[in-house]
Amino acid sequence: MFKKEKIKDLHYSVTGLISAAELQTAADEILTEYGKTAKMPGFRPGHIPLSVLRQKFNASAYGEAIDKLMNRDLTEFTTAKKIRLAGAPKVDLAGWEIGKDAEYSLEFDILPTLPTIDLEKFTVTKKVTQVEESEVEKSLENIRKNRSVAEKQDEKYAAANGDVAVIDFKGFIGTDAFEGGEAKKHHLILGSGAFIPGFEDQIIGHKIGDKFDVNVKFPSEYHAENLAGKDARFEVVLHEVRKHILPELNDELAKSVGQESLDALREHIRKILADQYNDVATQEMRTELLDILADKVKLELPDVLVQQELDMAKNEHDRQHAHCGDKCADHKWDEKKERKEAERRVKLGLILAEWGTANKIEVTRDDMQQAIWAEAARYPDPKQVFEFYNKNQNALSMLRGMLFERKALDAMLEHVKTKEKTVSANELFKQK
Numbered sequence: 001m002f003k004k005e006k007i008k009d010l011h012y013s014v015t016g017l018i019s020a021a022e023l024q025t026a027a028d029e030i031l032t033e034y035g036k037t038a039k040m041p042g043f044r045p046g047h048i049p050l051s052v053l054r055q056k057f058n059a060s061a062y063g064e065a066i067d068k069l070m071n072r073d074l075t076e077f078t079t080a081k082k083i084r085l086a087g088a089p090k091v092d093l094a095g096w097e098i099g100k101d102a103e104y105s106l107e108f109d110i111l112p113t114l115p116t117i118d119l120e121k122f123t124v125t126k127k128v129t130q131v132e133e134s135e136v137e138k139s140l141e142n143i144r145k146n147r148s149v150a151e152k153q154d155e156k157y158a159a160a161n162g163d164v165a166v167i168d169f170k171g172f173i174g175t176d177a178f179e180g181g182e183a184k185k186h187h188l189i190l191g192s193g194a195f196i197p198g199f200e201d202q203i204i205g206h207k208i209g210d211k212f213d214v215n216v217k218f219p220s221e222y223h224a225e226n227l228a229g230k231d232a233r234f235e236v237v238l239h240e241v242r243k244h245i246l247p248e249l250n251d252e253l254a255k256s257v258g259q260e261s262l263d264a265l266r267e268h269i270r271k272i273l274a275d276q277y278n279d280v281a282t283q284e285m286r287t288e289l290l291d292i293l294a295d296k297v298k299l300e301l302p303d304v305l306v307q308q309e310l311d312m313a314k315n316e317h318d319r320q321h322a323h324c325g326d327k328c329a330d331h332k333w334d335e336k337k338e339r340k341e342a343e344r345r346v347k348l349g350l351i352l353a354e355w356g357t358a359n360k361i362e363v364t365r366d367d368m369q370q371a372i373w374a375e376a377a378r379y380p381d382p383k384q385v386f387e388f389y390n391k392n393q394n395a396l397s398m399l400r401g402m403l404f405e406r407k408a409l410d411a412m413l414e415h416v417k418t419k420e421k422t423v424s425a426n427e428l429f430k431q432k
Helices: 020-037 050-081 133-146 252-258 262-296 303-320 325-331 335-358 367-374 382-391 393-413 425-429
Strands: 001-008 010-020 090-092 100-110 123-128 149-152 164-175 174-188 211-215 229-246 417-422
Touching: 001 050, 001 325, 010 050, 020 050, 020 123, 050 100, 050 174, 090 174, 100 303, 133 262, 252 262, 262 335, 262 425, 303 335, 335 393, 367 382, 367 393
Parallel strands: 123 417
Antiparallel strands: 001 010, 010 100, 090 100, 149 229, 164 174, 164 229, 211 229
16 A cells, blocks of 8 residues: 555555565566466477566566566556545656665545435526428429429520529630639539629529620639639620429428428428537537536635646647638637636536436437437448448547437436427527
């Protein structure tokens, strides 16, 4: 066991002593294990004399022996004290030599004890939003647009907002054509904002076969510096105009999206919207409860965890701003502000971890699979997401940790008081 101990808040400093005889015994046991598989000229594995093994492996065996015995002492100490480490201890073994007693010191932080949290004293706001029929109809119109057919129009038809214009164009600054300003048979959706402001507006009203100029001014912050802020003229030829023809709003449209009827489709949309509203409202409740926990729960924080969180934030900040030079003047690292944020993240992480463990929160295999499937669905090639998690155990651990915290937070929400507030969809999403 340790000879001395010094405690200040969550920080421990202890010293211990391992006798030379105990070290030698532990090192010889490790050497014996080495000898079972080691290959040395003139000896069969498992028959190498201990004296020979010492000549080659003594230093590494002693290193393992010290680690083993220090860990033994530390485990006995933390078990007796009923404390848990917040991170790996800092070891000082200065001046030790093989054959002598090993006097060492360890410094480490421990995890705090979570105080009793009376969740029933906390109140969060639950925003309630009714599904408006106008939102249902808007969704139906989007479905119609997504299933519209762009039909070619004749020479008498004048291009309108929302149509697809098939054009040739060539751009000039003054009398000089500029690089990248020319294309043939380009398909442009009028009103999409894909081109320079004002370009698409000047095509509206033209008919097939028209040749005309479009005069615009490049934005001052345009990505190509040689064009930024300059006046330009485009020679345009309109080859085709395609108008989007929307399908009829009927049962056939509903069946094309997997619903039995138009009424069933409307009900399906109402449910989707209601689920979306509920998800946003729940997320706001989570955020509100986190703010309450950060403010109301008093908890000492291990310095080692705060520093680790701060270091990760600094590394991410430096990575994001590595190549922006003077443009990053407004994004300088603010040590005081970032430390406060790091302390908040550590505090909330400890609260959720301790409360979740005490209340038997578990992340199931089904939870993990659903989360990975949900993420994979956001990518063009879901297989890449599955392969990433199959090959990256750290990513899996991080995902499990995130799910654990969310489940713990949701379980906490079941115990707090709620007050309902009716809001419109616009109010619900205004900060999203």
